[in-house]
Amino acid sequence: MTASNSDATFPQTPHFIGLNQPVGQEVALSALPVEGTLPAEVRGSFYRAIPDPHFPPKFADDNVLSGDGMVSRLSFNADGTADFTMRYVRTARWLAENEAGRARFGRYRNAFTDDADMAGVDRTVANTTPVWHAGRLLMAKEDGRPYRVDPITLDTLGSYDFDGALKSETMTAHVRIDAQTGELFLYGYEADGLASTKIAYAVVDPTGKLVREQWFDAPYCAMMHDFTITEHYALFPIYPTTADIERLRSGGDHWVHDMALDSWLGVMPRYGDVSEMRWFRGPKGVSCYHMMNAFEDADGRIHFDQCLSNVNAFPFIREASGIHMAPHEVQGALTRWTVDFKGESDEVTETIIGPPGDFPLIPAAMQGRPNPYGWMLSMDPQMKGPPLMGGPVYAMFNCLLRLDFVHGRPQAGHVVDALPLPVGWSFNEPVHVPSATPGHLGWIVAIVDHQTGDNTYEHAAWVLNAGDLAAGPVAKVAIPTRLRPQVHGWWVPQAQLDAAVA
Numbered sequence: 001m002t003a004s005n006s007d008a009t010f011p012q013t014p015h016f017i018g019l020n021q022p023v024g025q026e027v028a029l030s031a032l033p034v035e036g037t038l039p040a041e042v043r044g045s046f047y048r049a050i051p052d053p054h055f056p057p058k059f060a061d062d063n064v065l066s067g068d069g070m071v072s073r074l075s076f077n078a079d080g081t082a083d084f085t086m087r088y089v090r091t092a093r094w095l096a097e098n099e100a101g102r103a104r105f106g107r108y109r110n111a112f113t114d115d116a117d118m119a120g121v122d123r124t125v126a127n128t129t130p131v132w133h134a135g136r137l138l139m140a141k142e143d144g145r146p147y148r149v150d151p152i153t154l155d156t157l158g159s160y161d162f163d164g165a166l167k168s169e170t171m172t173a174h175v176r177i178d179a180q181t182g183e184l185f186l187y188g189y190e191a192d193g194l195a196s197t198k199i200a201y202a203v204v205d206p207t208g209k210l211v212r213e214q215w216f217d218a219p220y221c222a223m224m225h226d227f228t229i230t231e232h233y234a235l236f237p238i239y240p241t242t243a244d245i246e247r248l249r250s251g252g253d254h255w256v257h258d259m260a261l262d263s264w265l266g267v268m269p270r271y272g273d274v275s276e277m278r279w280f281r282g283p284k285g286v287s288c289y290h291m292m293n294a295f296e297d298a299d300g301r302i303h304f305d306q307c308l309s310n311v312n313a314f315p316f317i318r319e320a321s322g323i324h325m326a327p328h329e330v331q332g333a334l335t336r337w338t339v340d341f342k343g344e345s346d347e348v349t350e351t352i353i354g355p356p357g358d359f360p361l362i363p364a365a366m367q368g369r370p371n372p373y374g375w376m377l378s379m380d381p382q383m384k385g386p387p388l389m390g391g392p393v394y395a396m397f398n399c400l401l402r403l404d405f406v407h408g409r410p411q412a413g414h415v416v417d418a419l420p421l422p423v424g425w426s427f428n429e430p431v432h433v434p435s436a437t438p439g440h441l442g443w444i445v446a447i448v449d450h451q452t453g454d455n456t457y458e459h460a461a462w463v464l465n466a467g468d469l470a471a472g473p474v475a476k477v478a479i480p481t482r483l484r485p486q487v488h489g490w491w492v493p494q495a496q497l498d499a500a501v502a
């Protein structure tokens with residue numbers, strides 16, 4: 001069961017070398033040994049999404065995010081071993097290119113650069129997040145509708161539109177699930193076409209039925225990568241990475257970052273009408289990919305916690321924008337915007353609450369409610385060498401942090417626990433596995449990369465005590481195959497998988 005592109009030639013750019021070198025290989029590994037003591041509570045499957053181009057791109061300036069979606073499953077088995085499987089998502093695009101034996105779709109999110117006879121073929125690559133809800137596994141990317149995948153075999157079951165209920169042409173890879181109600185909240189931007197300002201906002205009930213979809217206009221067409229909910233509100237942040245239809249028609253880049261434009265936070269009652277949306281103005285030029293959470297305090301104010309930076313963090317977007325900054329000039333921090341939906345002010349109040357970094361994580365049960373603690377990836381300021389090159393930033397994180405917003409010192413970014421890795425090692429985005437023991441913070445599972453030679457790497461899944469990162473892994477599973485950097489992952493408990501299969 002392999003499909004390999006190892007003979008193909010890819011551009012020798014940061015998007016296709018080092019850790020970013022395409023793997024092009026489907027994998028099925030079983031009964032992998034677990035080193036150490038695997039906690040009994042870590043039973044289930046860790047799904048991860050990566051982009052991995054099946055064929056060299058049509059255009060040499062292609063980027064890492066264009067790659068075909070690969071979904072992998074690391075299953076922690078009852079017998080104490082682990083299985084690892086990885087397969088391409090058979091999107092319409094993958095099938096069309098596979099038949100031709102070459103790339104047929106052009107530049108990143110620019111359909112005007114595709115082969116002419118590909119017009120109308122779904123060009124999403126479903127490479128960003130494996131989303132689990134109501135017993136269904138969806139591979140999502142924000143430029144199209146998701147693909148449904150069998151959670152056990154990883155067979156592609158087809159494009160998914162919630163049984164015809166989803167009218168938006170897109171659904172982002174960042175949905176939010178309220179653990180208390182079981183509902184899934186989703187949105188799509190460019191909902192009716194390239195560079196459109198139309199945003200779709202939808203609610204899916206705990207059985208997976210899409211029960212409501214409403215559309216509204218953003219202040220401008222922006223990359224809306226993530227959003228959040230609270231117990232009573234839905235929050236739509238807008239940062240000025242913008243699209244323009246004329247630029248796309250002329251074969252240009254989808255995204256350009258505009259330092260002169262305001263950022264915005266749209267807030268509406270989450271079961272309300274889009275006509276109730278209020279727009280709060282944030283600073284100009286800022287950017288963010290991921291939010292840790294949002295919640296309401298006792299006074300009804302809304303706190304929105306995000307990994308904010310002073311410019312778009314992706315070098316290829318800055319280059320397309322004519323923004324020339326050295327890596328050290330790109331700065332950020334876990335940043336709180338506070339707004340009062342019922343108050344007078346239309347401005348956000350900004351507070352720095354944590355260090356620079358990304359991939360923030362909280363227990364699923366705290367989604368939309370106050371989170372006394374959380375985790376995120378960052379760079380070890382003491383590191384004695386360059387980070388591993390990989391991902392769209394060309395630099396991998398090498399430090400896992402725990403933040404405690406009750407006991408941590410604000411001056412220290414609320415950091416109370418850290419696991420820095422040595423030079424030559426990197427973390428991919430972790431997932432959280434809850435513990436049933438009162439007071440136990442649960443477990444963290446993450447893929448760790450280690451460079452062992454000029455172009456050789458080893459990869460392993462590490463299991464950590466979420467409340468004692470500094471102690472290092474309690475268990476490890478070596479994964480003896482090359483892995484490209486993960487975009488996002490999802491933890492599915494065994495009981496939920498068993499119920500879905502039944």
Ligand SMILES: [Fe+2]
Pocket residue numbers: 173174225289290488
């Ligand atoms: Fe993301």
